Amino acid sequence: MIILMASADNPYINNIGGKHVHLLLLEKSLRKLGVNVETKYYQMSSLKRKLLMIFKSALAVYSKRERIISSIEIIRDFYKKQDYSNFDIVNPHDTLSASAINHRKIVLTIHGYFPRELLDYSNFSENTKEKIFNFAVKYEKIGVEKAKHIIAVDTRIKNYLVKELGVDKKKITVIYNAVDIDNFSPVNESEKKRLRRYLGLETDKYIVLIPRRFVPKNGVQYAAEAVKIINASLVGKQLFFIFSGRGLLENELRSRLSKFSNVIITRLSHNEIVKYYKASDIVLIPSITSNDVEEATSLSMLEGMSTGKIVICTNIGGMKEVIKDGINGFLIPQKSPEAIAEKIEYVINHYHELEEIRRNARGYVISHHSPEEHAEKFLEVYKKIFRI
Structure with missing residues (x-):
C-alpha cells in the first residue's frame, strides 16, 4: 500500500x-x-x-x-x-x-x-x-x-x-x-533551572508560557489583559510570562505589554519551543470562539501536558474533551481575563500540592496521544x- x-x-x-x-x-x-x-x-x-x-x-x-x-x-x-x-x-x-x-x-x-x-x-x-x-x-x-x-x-x-x-x-x-512524547517530556527541578539559565530566563519565578499564534481565535488578547490584572497584585512579582507566536495581533500585544518587565514576546520554531515548555511551570491556552471557529484538540495543550506542566485551558472545542478540570489540568471560561488571572494565582499559591495533576497530564497523553x-x-x- x-x-x-x-x-x-x-x-x-x-x-x-x-x-x-x-x-x-x-x-x-x-x-x-x-x-x-x-x-x-x-x-x-x-x-x-x-x-x-x-x-x-x-x-x-x-x-x-x-x-x-x-x-x-x-x-x-x-x-x-x-x-x-x-x-x-x-x-x-x-x-x-x-x-x-x-x-x-x-x-x-x-x-x-x-x-x-x-x-x-x-x-x-x-x-x-x-x-x-x-x-x-x-x-x-x-x-x-x-x-x-x-x-x-x-x-x-x-x-x-x-x-x-x-x-x-x-x-x-x-x-x-x-504528541512527540519522547521530545516533550518532563524534567526535574534541577534540569528546569539549568534550561532557564541557558535560555536567559528568570530562575526564581514561576514561568507562564502562552504558545499561541497571535490571531483572534487563540485569545492572546485576553491573556494580555490577565497579565495587567496579575501585575497589579502582589502575586505578579512571582511571575514571568512568555508569549510565543506570530500573527495578526502581534503589534497589539507588544503595545499592550511593553511597559511590563516580566513579559517577553518571541517567535520560536517548533524545534526551539520544546525547551521553553520544559523551562515553564504553567502552560496557558486562552482560546476563544471567533468567527465561529473553536480550537480543536490543541497541540500546545497536549505538549504542555506531555511535559508535565499545569495546563490552563478555556472550556471550548476539543480542549474540554481532553482536560478534566482539577484532575489533569484546569478549565476556565473563555474571554475572561479575570478567570485567567484567578486560576494562575490559584496554581501559584498551591503549586507544590498539584503534583498529581502534573502526573495525570503526562499519563493521559502517553495513554491517548x-x-x-x-x-x-x-x-x-x-x-x-x-x-x-
Whole structure:
C-alpha cells in the first residue's frame, strides 16, 4: 500500500502550527509501521518567488481579497497538475488541496474550519469577508464531497461536517492529535533551572508560557489583559510570562505589554519551543470562539501536558474533551481575563500540592496521544478504504 500525504502548506518550511507538527509526526510514525509514505506539499517554485519579488510593488496595489483568491487558485492548480496513478490512497490534510486532487480513494483529514479561519487570520471589511467566505466554502464543499472517508481531529469538527456540510457521520472517524512524547517530556527541578539559565530566563519565578499564534481565535488578547490584572497584585512579582507566536495581533500585544518587565514576546520554531515548555511551570491556552471557529484538540495543550506542566485551558472545542478540570489540568471560561488571572494565582499559591495533576497530564497523553497509537488508527482507516 502506497500512501500519499498532501497539504496546501509545507511543514518542512512552515513548521509553526499544530497541523504542520501533525504531518511530520504522522509521516514518521507510519514509516515505522512499515507503510510506504510519499508526500506532495505545496511549495512555491523559485521562479514564482522571483516573479513575486520583481512585481512586489505592483502586487501591493491588489486588494487583500484578490491576493488570497489568487493564492488559493495557484495552490489548486499545483494539485490539479499532479499524477496520482501510483498511489493506493491519497490523504490530503485540508479541503483546499483535496478539492483539486483527482483520485478515487481520498482519505481527507480536517484540522479546522478553512473558510472561517481565513477570516480569523486577517482583517477584512464586512463586504470582503462575505466574498472570501463564500469563495472558500465552495472549495471546502468540493473537497469534502471528493473524500471517500474523512478523519476529523475532534468531535466538534465532526459535528460541523455533519450539520453544516451534510456529511454522513458514518463517513467520519475522529482521531485526536498526537504528541512527540519522547521530545516533550518532563524534567526535574534541577534540569528546569539549568534550561532557564541557558535560555536567559528568570530562575526564581514561576514561568507562564502562552504558545499561541497571535490571531483572534487563540485569545492572546485576553491573556494580555490577565497579565495587567496579575501585575497589579502582589502575586505578579512571582511571575514571568512568555508569549510565543506570530500573527495578526502581534503589534497589539507588544503595545499592550511593553511597559511590563516580566513579559517577553518571541517567535520560536517548533524545534526551539520544546525547551521553553520544559523551562515553564504553567502552560496557558486562552482560546476563544471567533468567527465561529473553536480550537480543536490543541497541540500546545497536549505538549504542555506531555511535559508535565499545569495546563490552563478555556472550556471550548476539543480542549474540554481532553482536560478534566482539577484532575489533569484546569478549565476556565473563555474571554475572561479575570478567570485567567484567578486560576494562575490559584496554581501559584498551591503549586507544590498539584503534583498529581502534573502526573495525570503526562499519563493521559502517553495513554491517548502517542504517535504510534495515532499512526495505527490512521492505518486502520487506510486499510478499510483500501479494501473498498
